[in-house]
Every structure is written in C-alpha cells, then in structure tokens.
Amino acid sequence: MLTLVPDDEVPAAWTVAEVVTHLRMSRSKVYDLIRSRRLPSYKEGRSRRIPVAAVRQYMNDRLEEAA
Secondary structure: OOOOOOHHHOOOEEEHHHHHHHHOOOHHHHHHHHHOOOOOOEEEOOEEEEEHHHHHHHHHHHHHHHO
C-alpha cells in the first residue's frame, strides 16, 4: 500500500520487492508488467528499479480503466 508521506521522503525508485509489497502483487506479476512495458523500469547494476512515478502512473491508468 502506498503511504501518504511527503514526496521528499519517498525514494525516486523502488526495487521489485518494494513494488510487490506496496502493490500487494506477486513478484511474477510485477515482472510481467515490466516485460509488457506497462511498468517502466531500468537496471542499476544487477538490480531492477521501478520509478515511483511509474508506479503511480500505472495505478492511475488502472483506475481510469475501471471507471
């Protein structure tokens, strides 16, 4: 679940594990979203990072689809 904290306290990007925790999705579902380019990401060394802004955009897109 995304917490309501000031933007300056939220990191710029999350790991896959953090996205899994915040969105309460399975790890494989997050990787499916990354592979399908519905959730943009980048590699930092051997670790994949997902910008928090991309997670918010994904959530907004899902809310619009549901409306």
